[in-house]
């Protein structure tokens with residue numbers, strides 16, 4: 047099976063071109079390819095597929111085999127792949143995701159290949175039922191106190207198609223990501239589990255984010271997470287609508303438009319392609 051390894055801000059996935067390859071069991075395949083010792087090594091698997099609603103469709107799977115509804119760093123790489131490999135011949139494209147059809151603008155560099163991509167990530171979903179999160183279905187969870195075994199955590203929880211829990215901290219390098227991350231990910235507050243972002247505010251237009259991803263553990267970046275952080279920063283009065291988010295693997299330019307959607311702009315990089323035995 048042919049594959050291509052790509053990353054966006056260091057958030058790396060194995061991409062399969064399903065216009066040419068047939069994937070029978072993406073759950074098992076993701077577990078196998080993602081393994082950094084026994085597989086190719088990645089934060090998961092992304093299938094690039096034909097769509098009857100958009101130019102192309104994507105599905106993303108975590109290293110534990112679970113499926114995520116959306117992937118912000120992944121969708122930029124899907125855009126780069128379909129343009130650079132001639133599957134789509136225009137610089138404004140639509141991609142079908144588990145969060146509906148999203149619109150993207152592609153920017154090429156001197157080589158004619160795509161280097162940066164802007165994505166309309168859609169509006170955040172703020173009701174607890176939309177995450178889902180326990181508690182009153184039609185209430186938001188902005189700066190709520192969540193009692194945990196280790197003590198209380200203040201968090202803002204929302205969905206960007208997939209669920210996110212944003213925790214602001216004073217010192218993101220030394221925060222308890224490795225203990226609080228998995229505790230929140232698997233807490234009964236969140237029946238479908240959750241992605242967790244730990245965020246230090248540098249100033250009103252700059253933040254530093256670390257990410258604990260559902261089904262993956264710590265990753266170098268998360269685009270849906272950066273979108274959730276942008277919304278949480280505004281809703282808790284910490285940041286402006288337009289910010290730079292410094293993630294471990296690079297920067298994302300973010301803006302929550304007054305009209306509702308979150309815009310994300312960032313890099314997309316192809317690393318290598320190869321053949322892999324799927325059995």
Ligand SMILES: N[C@H](CCC[C@H](N)C(=O)O)C(=O)O
Pocket residue numbers: 057108113114115116117118119120208209241259260261262265267268269270271
């Ligand atoms: N890294 C991805 C999100 C993956 C989310 C996945 N871990 C989930 O289960 O929702 C991003 O750039 O948006």
